[in-house]
Amino acid sequence: MSTNSKNKIRECYFKNYTKKRKNREILVESSRALNGDIQEIVNEINLAVNQIIQELNLLIPDRQLPYITLDIKYKPEIEKRARMVLIERDTQEEFENNIKRSTAAIGQDVSHFIEILSADGFKEVVISPLGCNSEIVIGKDYITYVIVDILLDIVMFNSYSFLKNMTIAEKHEFCNKKYNYFKKENLNCFYEYKEEDESKELYYAISFSARNEINSFDTKKYIKLWSEFINAYFPDSVHVEKTISEQLKQHIDYCDLPKNLSSKFAKEEKGAYLLLRVNKDVTESYHEDILNLFKMKKYRIGKVKIVPISDFNRYEYLFRHLDVSVFKIVKV
Numbered sequence: 001m002s003t004n005s006k007n008k009i010r011e012c013y014f015k016n017y018t019k020k021r022k023n024r025e026i027l028v029e030s031s032r033a034l035n036g037d038i039q040e041i042v043n044e045i046n047l048a049v050n051q052i053i054q055e056l057n058l059l060i061p062d063r064q065l066p067y068i069t070l071d072i073k074y075k076p077e078i079e080k081r082a083r084m085v086l087i088e089r090d091t092q093e094e095f096e097n098n099i100k101r102s103t104a105a106i107g108q109d110v111s112h113f114i115e116i117l118s119a120d121g122f123k124e125v126v127i128s129p130l131g132c133n134s135e136i137v138i139g140k141d142y143i144t145y146v147i148v149d150i151l152l153d154i155v156m157f158n159s160y161s162f163l164k165n166m167t168i169a170e171k172h173e174f175c176n177k178k179y180n181y182f183k184k185e186n187l188n189c190f191y192e193y194k195e196e197d198e199s200k201e202l203y204y205a206i207s208f209s210a211r212n213e214i215n216s217f218d219t220k221k222y223i224k225l226w227s228e229f230i231n232a233y234f235p236d237s238v239h240v241e242k243t244i245s246e247q248l249k250q251h252i253d254y255c256d257l258p259k260n261l262s263s264k265f266a267k268e269e270k271g272a273y274l275l276l277r278v279n280k281d282v283t284e285s286y287h288e289d290i291l292n293l294f295k296m297k298k299y300r301i302g303k304v305k306i307v308p309i310s311d312f313n314r315y316e317y318l319f320r321h322l323d324v325s326v327f328k329i330v331k332v
Contacts, residue, residue, distance in 0.1 A: 011047065011051050011054075012047065012050035012051045012053070012054050012067070013054075013319055013320065013322060013326065014053075014054045014057060014067070014326060014327070014328065015050050015053075015054070015067040016252070016322070016325065017251060017252045017253070017277075017325045017326065017327050018067065018250055018251065018252060018327060018328075019249075019250045019251070019252060020064060020066045020067065020250045021066055021067045021068065021069060022066050022067070022068045022069070022154065022155065022158060023068070023069050023070075023071060023081055024068060024069075024070055024071070024081050024082070024083045024151065024154060025070070025071050025072070025073045025079070025081045025082045025083065026042070026070060026071075026072055026073070026082075026083070026084045026085065026086060026116075026147070027073050027074075027075060027076060027077075027078070027082055027084070027085040027086070027099070028072050028073070028074055028085075028086045029074065029076075029086075029088075029091050029092060029095045030074060031074065033086055033088065034086075034088070034118065034140055034143070035140075038072060038086070039072065041143060041144055042070055042071075042072055044144050045070050045144050045147050045148055045151070046068075046069055046070055048144065048145075048148050049068060049070075049148045049151045049152060049155075050067050050068065052148070052152060052217055052219060053065050053066075053067055053068065053152070053155055054067075055219045056156075056219055056222070056223065057328050058309060058312055059219060059220065059223060060159075060223060060272075061271050061272040061309070061330070062239065062241065062272075062330060062332065063159045063160070063239060063241060063330065064159065064241065064242075064247065064250075064328060064330055065155050065156065065158075065159045066155055066158055066159065067155075068151050068154065068155050070147065070151060076095050076096075076098035076099045076102060077098070077102050078099070078102040078103065078106055078110060078113055079109070079110075080109040080110065082110060082113065083110070083112070083113060083114065083150065083151075083154065084113065084114040084115070084116055084147065084150065085099055085113070085114075085115055085116065085130075085132070086116050086118065086143075087099075087115055087116065087117045087118070087130075088117075088118045089118070089119070096130060099115075099130050099132075100130045100131050103130060103131035103132055104131055109168075110168075111168055111171035111172060111174075111175070112133045112171070112172070112175055112203060113132050113133055114128075114132055114133060114134055114135075114136060114150060114203055115128045115130050115132040115134070115135040115136070116135075116136050116138060116143065116146065116147070117135055117136070117137045117138070118138065118139070118140055118143060119137050119138070119139065120139040120140060120141075121139060122137040122138060122139060123136075123137070123138050123139065123142050123146075123190070123191050123192065124136070124137050124138075124191060124192040124193065124194050125137075125191050125192070125193050125194065125202050125203065125204075126193075126194045126202075127200055127202070133175070133202075133203045134202045134203035136191065136203075138191075141214070142214060145211065145214055145215070146191065148207075148217075149190075149205050149207035149208055149211060150205055150207075152205070152207040152222070153178075153205035153206055153207050156206070156207075156222075156226055157174075160230070160237075160239050161239050161240045161241070162234070162237040162238065162239060162240075175201075175203065175204075176201050177229075177233050178204050178205075178206060178229065179201045179202060179203070179204040180201070181206075181229050181232065181233065182204045182206075182208075182209065185228075187209040187225070188209055189204075189208045189209050190208055190209070190211040190212075191208055206222065206225050206226055206229060207222060209221075209225055210222035210225060240332075241330045241332050243262075244262045244265050244329060244331060245262045247329055247330065248261060248262060248275075248329070251275070251327050252325075253277065253302075253325070256302055257277075257304065258304060261275075261304065264306060265306065265329065265331050268306070268331055269331070270331050270332060271308070271309070271330075271331060272308075272309040272328060272329070272330050272331075273306055273307065273308060273309055273328070273329045273330075273331065274306070274307050274308070274309055274311065274312060274315075274326050274327065274328060274329070275304060275305075275306055275326070275327040275328075275329050276293075276294075276304065276305045276306070276307060276315065276318075276324050276325070276326055277302060277303070277304045277305075277324065277325045277327070278290060278294060278296075278299070278300065278301050278302060278303045278304075278323075278324060278325075279301070279322050279323055279324055279325045280301050281321070281322050281323060282299070282323055283321045283323050286317070286318060286321070286323050287299065289318065290318065290323060290324065293305065293315070293318070293324075306329075309328065312326075
């Protein structure tokens with residue numbers, strides 16, 4: 001097996017082959033956070049969130065959702081990619097005070113910043129004493145899921161073309177609209193809201209209303225809620241997906257793709273497709289299947305094929321073991 005990251009077997013294998021990715025950060029005081037489990041928990045978060053994004057990409061026919069990686073930063077300064085901070089009962093006061101100073105001077109780079117307070121027996125959203133947009137008080141067993149939910153809303157926001165160029169002020173207003181939508185529609189929420197000051201609008205992720213249980217997320221409901229929200233608050237806005245040529249440039253093996261590949265979509269109808277490519281890691285028992293699928297007499301790395309996204313289940317066993325790379329294309 002190759003040591004190349006794109007050839008590492010993982011459940012969220014679509015991420016292996018695309019450059020369409022976002023990076024965000026969580027600020028943590030030290031590697032001892034969460035009883036020394038912070039790195040393991042972040043690894044679990046990255047796996048879980050990208051598995052859900054892959055499911056969403058298979059269900060959404062008109063947009064590409066970016067994949068995302070959460071990184072840990074052991075410092076109290078809020079920079080461009082920072083979106084949350086982890087606070088525990090034994091977090092040093094100096095660390096908290098530096099966060100508080102940093103939230104007061106976020107500037108033009110960060111639209112929202114969430115404090116996550118680890119406290120067993122709670123899962124509620126309250127006003128943050130550190131000046132963050134909200135504090136989420138949550139038990140250790142739930143931390144993975146609340147962070148996944150926050151990241152999912154970041155990804156969904158970044159999938160709409162007409163939202164990307166918002167100013168920081170417009171992004172703040174966007175977050176307020178999401179919270180108003182949640183209140184107006186009286187949506188269910190996995191996390192409890194404690195409004196001590198009704199004049200302050202708390203942070204709300206639409207994903208909070210798509211989580212049914214601690215490890216159960218309803219992707220279809222999530223898509224439906226976002227669609228209803230966008231239709232209600234941005235009725236005249238139209239998403240414009242990148243051209244097929246531009247999408248292909250996001251393929252991790254773009255330089256090795258056939259030069260005329262975008263023209264092969266000309267005869268296809270509008271919708272979502274999968275670009276399949278023979279990878280270099282071969283499971284011997286699948287060798288004949290790959291030859292038949294790509295109509296090859298002799299195994300050749302780099303051979304491509306276009307199939308409708310509805311054929312995903314038919315070929316998933318080849319993707320899962322990375323014998324065939326898979327890349328989503330949207331034709332508009």
